[in-house]
Amino acid sequence: MAKSKTAPVMENEHVKELLGIMVENNIPSHKDLLAVLNQVGAMERQLDAAVTELAAMRRELAEAQAQNHPVKTAMQKAVIAMQGQVLDLRDKLAELKQNVIDGCKNAVAAFKEKGVAALDNIARFFKVKPILENMRDALTDNIKFDDKAIAKIEAVSAEYHEAGRHIKNMGRAFVGKEAVTEAKAPGKVAAAVAVPYRAGRSCLVSMKKSVEAAIKNMERLEERAAERKPSIKKTMQELNAQIAQAGKSAPAPERPRPVSHDGR
Numbered sequence: 001m002a003k004s005k006t007a008p009v010m011e012n013e014h015v016k017e018l019l020g021i022m023v024e025n026n027i028p029s030h031k032d033l034l035a036v037l038n039q040v041g042a043m044e045r046q047l048d049a050a051v052t053e054l055a056a057m058r059r060e061l062a063e064a065q066a067q068n069h070p071v072k073t074a075m076q077k078a079v080i081a082m083q084g085q086v087l088d089l090r091d092k093l094a095e096l097k098q099n100v101i102d103g104c105k106n107a108v109a110a111f112k113e114k115g116v117a118a119l120d121n122i123a124r125f126f127k128v129k130p131i132l133e134n135m136r137d138a139l140t141d142n143i144k145f146d147d148k149a150i151a152k153i154e155a156v157s158a159e160y161h162e163a164g165r166h167i168k169n170m171g172r173a174f175v176g177k178e179a180v181t182e183a184k185a186p187g188k189v190a191a192a193v194a195v196p197y198r199a200g201r202s203c204l205v206s207m208k209k210s211v212e213a214a215i216k217n218m219e220r221l222e223e224r225a226a227e228r229k230p231s232i233k234k235t236m237q238e239l240n241a242q243i244a245q246a247g248k249s250a251p252a253p254e255r256p257r258p259v260s261h262d263g264r
Contacts, residue, residue, distance in 0.1 A: 006094070006097070008041055008044055009037060009040045009041055009044065009097050009100055009101065010037060010038070010041050012101050012104070014101055014104040014105040014108060015037060015100070015101060015104045017104070017108050018033075018104040018107050018108050018111075019033075019034065019037075021108065021111055021119070022119065022122075025116045025119070027116070027119055027122070028224060029119075029122045029123075029221055029224050029225075032217045032220045032221045032224065033122060033217075033221060035213070035214075035217040036100075036126075036128075036214050036217045036218060036221070037100065039210045039211075039213050039214040039217070040093075040096060040097060040100060040210075040214065042206075042207075042210040043093055043096075043207050043210050043211065043214075044093065044097075046203050046204075046206045046207040046210065047086070047089055047090060047093055047203070047207065049199075049203045050082075050085075050086050050089075050200050050203035050204065050207075051086055053197075053199045053200035053203060054079070054082050054083060054086055054200060056195075056199075057075075057078070057079050057082060057197055057200065058079055060075065061075045061076055061079050070156055071153055071156045073156075074149070074152045074153045074156050075153060077149070078146075078149040078150075078152075078153065078197060081145060081146075081149065082146075082197075082200055085138075085142045085145075085204070088138060089135065089138065089139070089142075089204075089207070092131065092134065092135050092138065093135070095131055096128060096131045096132065096135070099126065099127060099128050099131060100126060100128060103125040103126035103127070103128070104125070106125050107119060107122060107125040110125070120225065121225035122221060122225070123218065123221035123222045123224075123225050124225070126218065126221075128214075128218060129215060129218050129219075132211050132214050132215045132218070133215065135207075135211045136208060136211045136212060136215065139204055139207060139208040139211065140208065142204050143201060143204050143205060143208065146197070146200070146201040146204065147201070149197070150197055150198065150201070153197070
């Protein structure tokens with residue numbers, strides 16, 4: 001599985017253009033949007049790292065299969081699962097990046113049409129929270145699965161070496177030697193697979209932190225927009241107060257003069 005060939009999100013022309021506009025116009029939400037973009041960039045790097053560790057897991061699996069090591073079945077299941085996780089996350093990240101790029105493009109178009117006021121509610125251009133929340137939930141499940149898979153591999157390895165200890169002690173008993181009380185330390189294959197597998201899990205943990213940080217920054221963007229946009233209730237109250245004040249300050253209408261019977 002090759003690393004993503006698409007350009008990093010921070011190198012996209014629409015992203016660069018929007019950030020430049022926000023800096024030039026001193027728009028307060030610039031920092032929060034930049035934080036979201038940096039976190040998406042971190043996710044790209046973390047996914048590439050997970051792909052690298054997956055390749056290392058495949059090499060260790062090939063070695064275990066060549067040696068017909070008992071741990072190979074557990075390793076194979078783990079590699080298949082990890083591959084599915086990486087493919088799923090790659091698709092989700094691609095969707096997230098496209099949404100971000102489209103949001104930047106639309107925000108720039110709105111700015112050019114309506115001016116800086118169009119960027120008061122910058123969050124409205126980015127419908128990314130559902131995608132981020134979906135990624136967070138998927139990563140949580142993947143990390144739990146990885147924990148179980150690592151424990152399974154270690155358990156199989158421990159059982160294998162414990163069985164080896166019993167067989168060895170049977171041989172030692174035949175020749176009158178004292179039994180070995182401790183099992184042999186985990187073998188090279190079982191120990192080697194734990195390294196890339198744990199590293200792959202670490203990539204997922206880091207990605208989850210980036211996703212959670214991106215969600216928080218998107219929420220800040222939404223809060224900024226809410227602070228700048230007066231509520232309908234408040235607007236109506238202000239309008240009613242203005243109308244009442246205008247009524248008080250207006251001159252009282254003159255009363256009609258009574259008409260006498262003779263017309264004077």
